[in-house]
Amino acid sequence: MLNEERIVLMTHMASYENGEGKKNVKIGNYFRSDYIAVQVLKSVVCGTIAYAVVFALYIFCDFETFMQDLYKVDLLAFAKNILIYYGIFMAVYAVLTYAVCTYRYAKAKKNLKNYYHNLKKLNSFYNEQK
Amino acid sequence: MTVLLEIKEKLKLIYSKYEAFILPVAKFLLAFIVLNTLNGRMGYMTKLDNIAVVLIVSLMCSFLPTGCLILFGALFSLLHMYALSLEVLLVGFCVYLVMFLLYFRFTPKDSLVVILMPLLFAMKIPYVLPIAVGLLCGPASVISVGCGVAVHYLFQTVSANASAINTMGEAESSAKIRLMIDGIIGNRGMIVVIAAFAITVIVVYLIRRMSIDYAWTIAMVAGAMTNIVILLVGDLIYDTNISVVGTLLGSVLAVIVAKIIEFFRFCVDYSRTEKVQFEDDEYYYYVKAVPKMSVAMSTKTVKKINSQRVKSGTSMQRNGAPAGRGTSSQYRGQNEGSTGRSVITERTGSASRSAYGNSGRAAGRGSGKSVTIGTTTADAPQGTSDDYEELF
Numbered sequence: 119m120l121n122e123e124r125i126v127l128m129t130h131m132a133s134y135e136n137g138e139g140k141k142n143v144k145i146g147n148y149f150r151s152d153y154i155a156v157q158v159l160k161s162v163v164c165g166t167i168a169y170a171v172v173f174a175l176y177i178f179c180d181f182e183t184f185m186q187d188l189y190k191v192d193l194l195a196f197a198k199n200i201l202i203y204y205g206i207f208m209a210v211y212a213v214l215t216y217a218v219c220t221y222r223y224a225k226a227k228k229n230l231k232n233y234y235h236n237l238k239k240l241n242s243f244y245n246e247q248k
Numbered sequence: 249m250t251v252l253l254e255i256k257e258k259l260k261l262i263y264s265k266y267e268a269f270i271l272p273v274a275k276f277l278l279a280f281i282v283l284n285t286l287n288g289r290m291g292y293m294t295k296l297d298n299i300a301v302v303l304i305v306s307l308m309c310s311f312l313p314t315g316c317l318i319l320f321g322a323l324f325s326l327l328h329m330y331a332l333s334l335e336v337l338l339v340g341f342c343v344y345l346v347m348f349l350l351y352f353r354f355t356p357k358d359s360l361v362v363i364l365m366p367l368l369f370a371m372k373i374p375y376v377l378p379i380a381v382g383l384l385c386g387p388a389s390v391i392s393v394g395c396g397v398a399v400h401y402l403f404q405t406v407s408a409n410a411s412a413i414n415t416m417g418e419a420e421s422s423a424k425i426r427l428m429i430d431g432i433i434g435n436r437g438m439i440v441v442i443a444a445f446a447i448t449v450i451v452v453y454l455i456r457r458m459s460i461d462y463a464w465t466i467a468m469v470a471g472a473m474t475n476i477v478i479l480l481v482g483d484l485i486y487d488t489n490i491s492v493v494g495t496l497l498g499s500v501l502a503v504i505v506a507k508i509i510e511f512f513r514f515c516v517d518y519s520r521t522e523k524v525q526f527e528d529d530e531y532y533y534y535v536k537a538v539p540k541m542s543v544a545m546s547t548k549t550v551k552k553i554n555s556q557r558v559k560s561g562t563s564m565q566r567n568g569a570p571a572g573r574g575t576s577s578q579y580r581g582q583n584e585g586s587t588g589r590s591v592i593t594e595r596t597g598s599a600s601r602s603a604y605g606n607s608g609r610a611a612g613r614g615s616g617k618s619v620t621i622g623t624t625t626a627d628a629p630q631g632t633s634d635d636y637e638e639l640f
Contacts (some may be wrong), residue, residue: 159633164349169351171342178338182421209348218354 124243125166131236139233142226154219164209173200253543272310279309279317283365285370286324289403292410295329296324296424318359327408332639335424336406343402343432347395356383358392365396366403372494375399375502378445379471381507382452383464390446397445400442401438405431438488440482447571459536461518473498515541 145153182247262341263270283302289496291297305324309317330337350360361381368374375397381389411425416424432438455467476499483490516538524535 146411160353168346171345175339175342175429178422179426225436245629 121243121247124240127137127236127240127243131233131240135227138229142229145223145226146230148223150220150223151226153223154216157219158212158215161211162208165211166204169207208236249541250543252511252514253541257543273330275314275317276306276310277337278484279306279320282317282321282367285367286321286328286403288406289366290325290328290332292328297325314360318363323365325403332410333416333424335421336413336428339425339428340402340406340431343398349396351391351395355392355506357389357390361389361392362396365393366400369400372443373498374445374499375472375475375495375498376505378448378475378604379452379468379502379506380509382449383456383472383506387450387454389455390449393445393449394442397438397442398432399630401441402412405435429462430591436486440479440486440490441489444475444478444482450470461521464510464514464525465507466629468503468510472503475502482533501599504528565634 148156280302283305287302289298295301305320309320323581325339326340326344327341327569347362352362361377365374365377368377374397378393381393384391405428409431412427413424452467452471453473455466455470460466464509476495479495480492482488483492517540518538520539524533524537526533526535
């Protein structure tokens with residue numbers, strides 16, 4: 119005999135497994151601190167590349183002037199400025215990443231908890247049938 | 249309204265039934281329109297500006313994931329830029345790379361907005377997107393909308409400076425890059441449009457989340473008005489040459505499209521709103537429940553009148569459901585030689601609104617019935633039965 123409630127539950131769970139569940143299981147495999155640390159590290163790498171790209175464009179944009187002024191400007195002060203901007207940019211980006219990842223981890227854990235609860239419920243349906 | 253709701257249910261039923269065909273066709277059409285528009289706007293590489301290439305790539309996009317459409321769109325635009333100049337390609341690639349590294353790495357789904365925005369700009373209806381995004385997505389999609397606007401202005405800068413870049417020599421690489429970057433960053437029109445669209449998305453999102461009647465309608469109208477006001481004020485301050493009539497008409501169209509989205513996504517009946525109040529040990533609860541508008545689709549009834557011989561001993565037969573849906577049971581008269589009556593009850597699909605939003609399941613869970621009543625005569629010769637079918 120078909121149990122409609124069980125079928126609805128299984129449909130929900132299958133839908134979750136195929137969609138959001140995959141990502142959530144990946145996130146759920148990490149401890150909270152590990153997940154956030156890995157994501158922030160990735161962000162630092164990506165942010166550094168993005169910053170380097172923008173900096174390279176800035177240099178290329180006015181390459182001739184830059185080369186002419188290269189010996190006139192205080193290179194140490196210039197590098198210091200670049201590093202300060204880089205530090206500010208990375209700090210803001212890392213904080214944003216931290217906030218997003220914390221929210222995502224909490225959400226994934228909540229969804230997984232709900233999923234495991236549904237698994238138990240499904241198991242109880244089968245036990246009742248036996 | 250009932251007719252519209254019935255049409256909506258029918259559309260949902262058709263979509264759930266033919267989803268496997270509709271989705272690839274829709275992807276194909278979107279890819280075809282996007283790539284054709286891109287070729288129309290840029291078209292510097294003549295090999296790409298070819299209908300056969302566009303058709304082949306669109307066909308590929310029809311069965312590949314949606315992300316591939318974005319990839320092909322980016323690839324097409326970069327190749328056109330390369331045909332114009334290597335420096336333009338460099339700037340375009342850097343813009344895409346920075347967008348991907350800083351934002352779309354987190355939300356790859358939102359990248360579709362970046363493709364749709366230049367397309368809607370080309371169709372002169374970009375005002376639809378911020379309102380639609382505000383209604384359907386979260387506040388973080390502001391960045392996607394901003395990136396979409398930036399990509400549109402990147403294409404515009406390339407198109408506007410194409411002749412100047414062509415006249416420049418190979419030695420003027422930095423001048424070409426400067427021209428491109430100044431064209432993008434120094435474009436005040438872009439800043440105004442990004443600001444207007446970002447504020448519109450946030451206004452629409454905040455209002456549609458409010459617990460007020462007709463929140464979605466208020467949100468879309470407020471969003472459209474905010475958009476118009478900011479664009480016009482920006483035009484006055486920075487002289488961005490925004491068409492007032494175009495903005496007004498575009499905003500009206502945006503509200504119409506938003507109403508269509510609302511009809512399919514958030515169709516509720518505020519006249520039947522219920523407000524209840526209760527409490528438990530820890531809290532007082534003030535609950536406002538707004539029922540969804542739904543209508544049962546008209547069902548197809550099949551009446552069969554059969555005249556046939558019944559074998560003795562056949563008291564009851566149970567048949568399988570036709571076309572694999574529902575159940576069917578048949579009861580026949582018990583005595584041979586007498587006039588029997590056979591009744592077939594079939595369950596046919598009818599659209600009933602599903603709280604889970606899974607329209608696929610609704611197809612097999614209808615409550616409609618079709619009744620077949622047959623008259624059987626024992627004396628009638630075999631093979632001379634008269635069958636009638638009435639459909640209404």
